Amino acid sequence: xxxxxxxxxxxxxxxxxxxxxxxxxxxxxxxxxxxxxxxxxxxxxxxxxxxxxxxxxxxxxxxxxxxxxxxxxxxxxxxxxxxxxxxxxxxxxxxxxxxxxxxxxxxxxxxxxxxxxxxxxxxxxxxxxxxxxxxxxxxxxxxxxxxxxxxxxxxxxxxxxxxxxxxxxxxxxxxxxxxxxxxxxxxxxxxxxxxxxxxxxxxxxxxxxxxxxxxxxxxxxxxxxxxxxxxxxxxxxxxxxxxxxxxxxxxxxxxxxx
Amino acid sequence: xxxxxxxxxxxxxxxxxxxxxxxxxxxxxxxxxxxxxxxxxxxxxxxxxxxxxxxxxxxxxxxxxxxxxxxxxxxxxxxxxxxxxxxxxxxxxxxxxxxxxxxxxxxxxxxxxxxxxxxxxxxxxxxxxxxxxxxxxxxxxxxxxxxxxxxxxxxxxxxxxxxxxxxxxxxxxxxxxxxxxxxxxxxxxxxxxxxxxxxxxxxxxxxxxxxxxxxxxxxxxxxxxxxxxxxxxxxxxxxxxx
Numbered sequence: 001x002x003x004x005x006x007x008x009x010x011x012x013x014x015x016x017x018x019x020x021x022x023x024x025x026x027x028x029x030x031x032x033x034x035x036x037x038x039x040x041x042x043x044x045x046x047x048x049x050x051x052x053x054x055x056x057x058x059x060x061x062x063x064x065x066x067x068x069x070x071x072x073x074x075x076x077x078x079x080x081x082x083x084x085x086x087x088x089x090x091x092x093x094x095x096x097x098x099x100x101x102x103x104x105x106x107x108x109x110x111x112x113x114x115x116x117x118x119x120x121x122x123x124x125x126x127x128x129x130x131x132x133x134x135x136x137x138x139x140x141x142x143x144x145x146x147x148x149x150x151x152x153x154x155x156x157x158x159x160x161x162x163x164x165x166x167x168x169x170x171x172x173x174x175x176x177x178x179x180x181x182x183x184x185x186x187x188x189x190x191x192x193x194x195x196x197x198x199x200x201x202x203x204x205x206x207x208x209x210x211x212x213x214x215x216x217x218x219x220x221x222x223x224x225x226x227x228x229x230x231x232x233x234x235x236x237x238x239x240x241x242x243x244x245x246x247x248x249x250x251x252x253x254x255x256x257x258x
Numbered sequence: 259x260x261x262x263x264x265x266x267x268x269x270x271x272x273x274x275x276x277x278x279x280x281x282x283x284x285x286x287x288x289x290x291x292x293x294x295x296x297x298x299x300x301x302x303x304x305x306x307x308x309x310x311x312x313x314x315x316x317x318x319x320x321x322x323x324x325x326x327x328x329x330x331x332x333x334x335x336x337x338x339x340x341x342x343x344x345x346x347x348x349x350x351x352x353x354x355x356x357x358x359x360x361x362x363x364x365x366x367x368x369x370x371x372x373x374x375x376x377x378x379x380x381x382x383x384x385x386x387x388x389x390x391x392x393x394x395x396x397x398x399x400x401x402x403x404x405x406x407x408x409x410x411x412x413x414x415x416x417x418x419x420x421x422x423x424x425x426x427x428x429x430x431x432x433x434x435x436x437x438x439x440x441x442x443x444x445x446x447x448x449x450x451x452x453x454x455x456x457x458x459x460x461x462x463x464x465x466x467x468x469x470x471x472x473x474x475x476x477x478x479x480x481x482x483x484x485x486x487x488x489x490x491x492x493x494x495x496x497x498x499x500x
Contacts, residue, residue: 031343188364195363199377217363221342235317235342242319246275253276 005067007032007172007204008053013062015048021228022048026062028223028233030172035198035205037219037236039212039251045228046208047176053206054174055087066090069171088118092165092173096180098157101164102149108135108160109145115168134163138193155186159193166197172204179214191217212255216240224248261329262431262462263315265290268324268338270307270314284310288324290481292462294430297453297475300466302483308466309358311483312433314338315464316355317345328352328431350378354429356437360408360420368411368419369394369404375427386426393422397448413440421449425456432456434465438472446471 008030015022023045030036038046051057053064055075064075068090075083087093095101102111112131121127132142138159140152149157158178165173178194179187195218198205209215215222215236222239224232224247232245243249268288274280284307292298300308313319315326317337326337330352335344349355354375362371369390376386394404397418403411408419417440424432437453438446446469454475457463465472 185364192363192365216361220346234320235345237318238320241313242272244273244320249275 004032006030007067008206009063009065009067010053011063011065013049013052013059013064015052015057015059021045023052023225023228026223026230028230030204030206032171032204033199033202034221035207035219037215037222038206038208038225039210039215039222040225041210041251044225046210046225048228049225050174050176050206050208054091054093055083056093066172088115089168090171092168092170094158094161094165094173094175094178096177098149098154098161101161102157104149106148107146108140108149108152111149111160111164112167115164119168130167131163134167135160137197138163139189155182155190158182158190162194162197166201166203169201170203172206175205175207177209177211178207180209180211187214194218212240212252224251261291261293263290263292263329263464264325264327265315266325266327268311268314268326269322270310270319271322285314290464292431292464293478294460294462295457296478297457297463297465297472298479298481299472299477300464300481300483306483308483309435312355312435312464312466315433316349316353318355350375352429353431353433354424354427355433356421356424356435358435358439360416362408364407364409366407367405368399368408371408371419372422372426375423379427389426390422393426394418396452397422398445414442414445417441418445418449421452425452428456428459428461430461432461432463434463434467436466436468438467438469450475 006029010029011027013026014024026049028036038049040046048057052059058076066073066075066086068086073082073086093101103114106114109128109131112134113127116127116130132145135142135145140156140159149160152160179190182190191214197203207215207219219236222233222236223230224239224245226247232239232243232248239248240252243252266289268285270285272282272284274282288311290298300311302308310319314321315337317340321338324338328335328337328348330348335348337345337348340348369387372390372394373386376389377383391404399415399418399422403415408416411419421437434453438449441449450471453463453472
């Protein structure tokens with residue numbers, strides 16, 4: 001098998017909050033088209049790690065190397081302007097709370113179109129066209145394009161946030177608990193949608209979740225975090241079916257089996 | 259004979275940290291060679307390590323020691339030491355696994371689930387759809403179910419979706435964990451025929467079948483596995499169905 005080059009290489013990544021550890025000495029590689037799940041209990045450093053690798057939180061140490069369309073970039077050594085450009089064009093972030101990831105006072109269409117404008121598109125007609133097609137793709141009635149997101153349900157908001165992120169065709173998307181807070185039927189729909197989009201658009205994804213069932217369905221590979229450190233990693237089914245670390249065993253055995 | 263899988267001195271133990279840290283030795287010094295066109299049947303009492311062996315072969319469980327060589331394209335891959343990307347590639351192109359249970363996203367229709375392995379190999383949508391339809395037909399899954407999610411299907415229907423998904427890309431190595439367990443006699447025969455057909459086309463197969471369904475088929479070899487004081491002793495027996 002010929003090995004393609006990775007899209008993201010994280011080494012020795014550490015972030016302290018004062019004397020407290022956010023995450024420590026984290027190391028992983030993300031490959032094109034791969035979904036990497038980060039699991040662990042609340043407070044284990046998942047979100048800190050996600051913020052560090054997505055360019056939103058400067059780490060205390062370590063490097064995040066990103067293989068961008070225009071070359072290799074060290075995310076925290078490159079000038080701020082470069083990093084912001086990357087975050088706008090190649091990196092997406094789907095937040096746990098759609099309300100934080102969206103602008104609630106502008107229409108659904110504007111939420112999608114805004115990122116296209118930030119990337120230099122100026123033709124209103126074409127932007128609206130793309131917004132309409134994305135609403136359809138995430139299964140929101142295109143007639144709602146001029147409605148404010150405040151009138152949307154929780155599941156619709158999350159799908160709108162996904163459309164807003166994917167419209168600019170990023171290569172890598174970070175997702176922080178994208179399905180939590182949604183009822184179970186909506187979760188299934190969203191999971192299916194995410195899986196289809198990931199394979200259609202050949203996205204690489206880093207997915208933070210505390211829900212092992214979600215991890216099993218979406219992630220190819222898992223990192224298990226505890227107290228800021230990665231204690232176990234491997235293929236998703238390896239980690240969940242044959243966990244090695246005592247903490248992972250506890251985590252897996254705590255799920256209610258259906 | 260060209261071998262497809264060669265297991266050498268495989269050992270596996272579980273440490274149950276949540277249950278007082280006890281060690282369970284399940285396999286020790288296990289050897290097995292499976293050739294193209296061979297169907298090896300694993301037998302032995304529950305707990306003898308049959309499913310564990312299949313899961314080790316598939317890279318689902320992590321071995322303690324030994325090697326599992328698999329012919330993958332033009333290369334030999336050791337599933338014990340291979341990295342995640344390589345294991346995934348072996349699963350995509352070389353090795354199929356029929357688990358005892360079907361695990362799917364609730365909303366995805368049966369036909370799409372069956373098509374998925376072909377789509378992952380880059381086969382065009384239409385071709386994948388036709389092949390899936392043919393296979394579902396062969397397994398007599400009624401067409402009215404194809405557009406529905408299998409979560410509401412009966413056990414036997416789910417099992418056949420599971421089988422169709424695993425057989426559609428005709429991988430050269432197939433691992434079957436109770437492929438006929440929840441099927442009635444008619445459907446069982448359909449599955450046995452499918453297994454035979456695939457084997458005759460040259461697939462190397464390792465199977466567990468408590469129900470004896472595979473015993474009337476030309477099994478090349480039976481491997482008896484015994485739980486022996488926590489460790490496993492395995493014998494390769496010549497073809498001799500009791």
